[in-house]
Amino acid sequence: MAARTDLLDFASLGVLSEGPLHGYALRKALAEILGPFRALSYGSLYPCLRRLQAHGWIEQLGAVDGPTTKRARVVYALTGDGKDVFVEWANQPGSDAWDDESFATRLAFFSRTEASVRLRILEGRRSRMEERLALMRESMKRGRDRMDTFLLQMQEHGVEGAEREVSWLNSLILAERNVPKTELSNPPQVKRSRK
């Protein structure tokens, strides 16, 4: 699966797993993780929160900011179920994990992913990029004569970008293989052993 919605859901769970937040703050935190530009709108955020609550993955904490504020400032916190769901997702190397958006989201929470799964995802992503590279190169070869300078330049730039990602992935994979002892590289809490 890994539809847009799921990604947003899991990213939200991931952020909330570091501590309770209210919607507005969650949005900022997500924006910081996924990149300062490309913020998501409240039109997706609040429905997402409702969805997560309906699943029983988060719960309202009430106004923790004191009684001074009349306007509700609804703070949400992960439930036990929510935590489980997030951990399960973070450690499940589904084939959708190498999709552009999916991969970025997973990477953002990689410190909560087991080392073996991290490696598999990194390698899967590398294959994906290599396939894409092959397609791009073939397409360029086929249409070289038909294309003008700018189109060619654009496509070359694209190829270089993909190559750059592959070598970046290589360095990450290398680093991952050199530290295979730690299950979780950054064990903030969570000392599960689970396989």
Add this chain to the structure above:
Amino acid sequence: MAARTDLLDFASLGVLSEGPLHGYALRKALAEILGPFRALSYGSLYPCLRRLQAHGWIEQLGAVDGPTTKRARVVYALTGDGKDVFVEWANQPGSDAWDDESFATRLAFFSRTEASVRLRILEGRRSRMEERLALMRESMKRGRDRMDTFLLQMQEHGVEGAEREVSWLNSLILAERNVPKTELSNPPQVKRSRK
């Protein structure tokens, strides 16, 4: 402006300005230009064609492939209006021109854009990327301690990608300045018989 739809419309006009095509072939041509992966679906393509026709920018040519095919193979060609609209779009350096998708589409038809406009778009895009770069760097500085290795790595990769685009743009701008005489770098060299 420059919604998704408009971009698709103009890209289609651009492709059709090189000669009449039927829907299926147009889709392939678009895919080749915008990248071999990320094809658009028929669910957007055919409505787009209907839209363009409603505007009077394209017209049906009937089955030019001979009477052998029973199944209609609807060939579309640019009208005079369509040509005008495309040229106008290609030479209009609106502020939306530096958006990610918009910029890519414009670049794909840069040979039909006047040199002065090309330069302005290139420089506008560079500013955009520099702003973005500044935001990313600031965000990284702000959250450095809070972020784990992977998040940091991801954001550094993002920054490097943006830097790469800036230097790529610099080289394009430089090239553009060195050949300021030609209005159109690639004048309608088009080998087609057009109509």
Add this chain to the structure above:
DNA sequence: TTCGTCATGTAATGGGTTACATGATTAC
């Protein structure tokens, strides 16, 4: 004969953005 590609289209569905509606708090 069956599979892959060519070829055109429609309807349902999903889901994100935009605009709207409301109001508190802080800084100048």
Add this chain to the structure above:
DNA sequence: GTAATCATGTAACCCATTACATGACGAA
């Protein structure tokens, strides 16, 4: 006092993908 930011939510709209329906043609 007023502008900016904080803060929550809903509803309409846009539009792209997906699935479906149909059918020809060439090759294995």
